[in-house]
Amino acid sequence: MRRARAGASLPAVSEPATPDPRPGSVASGEHARVVALRADLLAWYEDSGRDLPWRRTRDPYAILVSELMLQQTQVDRVARAWPAFLAAFPTVEALAAAPVAEVVTAWRGLGYNRRAVRLSEAARRIVDEHGGRVPAEVAALERLPGVGAYTARAVAAFAFGRPAAPVDTNVARVLARAVAGAPLTARRGQELADGLVPADRAAAWNHALMDLGSRHCTARSPRCPTCPLAARCVWYATGGQDPATGGARRPRPQGRFEGSDRWYRGRLVDALRQGTMPWEAVEASLTGLDEDGRRRIVDGLAADGLVAAGDEGLALAGGEETEATRDG
DNA sequence: AAGTCGGGGGG
DNA sequence: CCCCCAGACTT
Numbered sequence: 454m455r456r457a458r459a460g461a462s463l464p465a466v467s468e469p470a471t472p473d474p475r476p477g478s479v480a481s482g483e484h485a486r487v488v489a490l491r492a493d494l495l496a497w498y499e500d501s502g503r504d505l506p507w508r509r510t511r512d513p514y515a516i517l518v519s520e521l522m523l524q525q526t527q528v529d530r531v532a533r534a535w536p537a538f539l540a541a542f543p544t545v546e547a548l549a550a551a552p553v554a555e556v557v558t559a560w561r562g563l564g565y566n567r568r569a570v571r572l573s574e575a576a577r578r579i580v581d582e583h584g585g586r587v588p589a590e591v592a593a594l595e596r597l598p599g600v601g602a603y604t605a606r607a608v609a610a611f612a613f614g615r616p617a618a619p620v621d622t623n624v625a626r627v628l629a630r631a632v633a634g635a636p637l638t639a640r641r642g643q644e645l646a647d648g649l650v651p652a653d654r655a656a657a658w659n660h661a662l663m664d665l666g667s668r669h670c671t672a673r674s675p676r677c678p679t680c681p682l683a684a685r686c687v688w689y690a691t692g693g694q695d696p697a698t699g700g701a702r703r704p705r706p707q708g709r710f711e712g713s714d715r716w717y718r719g720r721l722v723d724a725l726r727q728g729t730m731p732w733e734a735v736e737a738s739l740t741g742l743d744e745d746g747r748r749r750i751v752d753g754l755a756a757d758g759l760v761a762a763g764d765e766g767l768a769l770a771g772g773e774e775t776e777a778t779r780d781g
Numbered sequence: 782a783a784g785t786c787g788g789g790g791g792g
Numbered sequence: 793c794c795c796c797c798a799g800a801c802t803t
Contacts, residue, residue: 519798521799522798523798523799524797525786525787525796525797525798525799525800526787526788526789526797526798526799527788527789527790527797527798528797528798529790530789530790531798563788564786564787564788564789565786565787565788565800566786566787567786567800567801568786568800598801599799599800599801600800601800601801602799602800603799604799604800619798621797621798622796622797622798623797623798659798666798667798671796672796672797673791673795674792710787710788713787714786715785715786715788716787716788718786718787719786719787719788722787753785753786757786783802783803784802784803785800785801785802785803786799786800786801788797789796789797790795790796790797791794791796792793792794792795792796
């Protein structure tokens with residue numbers, strides 16, 4: 454990966470310290486091919502990997518923030534929001550001490566606002582239960598709100614260099630196409646990824662998989678002719694139906710966005726970032742919905758810990774249960 | 782296993 | 793217009 458700063462280059466490619474893939478995860482006859490694939494991908498990553506802001510730090514808190522932001526959210530948008538968020542909340546203690554309303558406000562433009570509530574709560578838990586240190590173990594990370602299988606492994610690998618294998622949509626697609634050559638269930642994909650991660654270069658390896666999925670092994674129209682793994686890729690060799698479109702793919706229930714509950718919720722939360730709204734203003738923001746619909750939106754946001762009813766109307770949640778909230 | 786949760790970028 | 797995105801959580 455090219456970085457502007459001198460002396461910031463990544464370590465040279467070398468064989469992993471552990472002689473994986475482990476038996477059972479990959480057929481032993483394919484060991485040589487997988488080893489070559491890994492070397493090729495790491496070499497490509499060093500030369501052509503993305504230089505993203507959160508890859509320049511090892512601060513576990515900053516990396517945790519980036520991973521929460523990156524859940525179902527494109528890199529470019531996170532790249533814009535992440536520095537400002539960290540400027541507002543430089544440490545986990547600062548985030549833990551901040552009212553939820555301020556965190557939600559700093560979350561503007563990222564979407565899925567419940568993540569801001571969960572991150573806020575996670576910060577409090579890290580301060581209260583982990584002495585202000587982000588846990589390094591996957592199991593402990595997974596107990597934090599908003600941190601699931603992917604995010605826990607991402608933090609373990611990127612912040613602590615643990616040999617964990619975060620499997621996001623990019624990695625799952627690359628593994629299904631290049632390594633398995635067949636659709637993978639989530640469980641099989643995780644197992645395969647676990648067996649591939651080099652113990653001494655976990656961060657680079659996982660970043661490399663993600664970057665390949667972003668730059669070449671894309672979902673829509675993959676750029677196989679220029680892909681650095683073309684010579685090692687099972688799908689490219691065998692052809693046939695795309696392994697990444699079957700099996701583990703999930704349906705697409707999402708309907709029209711405008712006029713949906715998500716759309717109204719997003720609009721209302723964004724309006725509330727300006728401050729408390731009188732009930733008439735809330736009603737005006739929800740034009741097009743009947744009384745039941747408006748109640749559904751407001752109650753849903755309250756249940757998610759995003760908003761709370763106050764004396765003057767509706768406001769972003771302060772982080773503590775108020776009398777107004779309890780009284781409804 | 783299926784639904785919900787934002788919003789924007791790209792074909 | 794449609795699909796997709798560095799997922800997590802509830803039912």
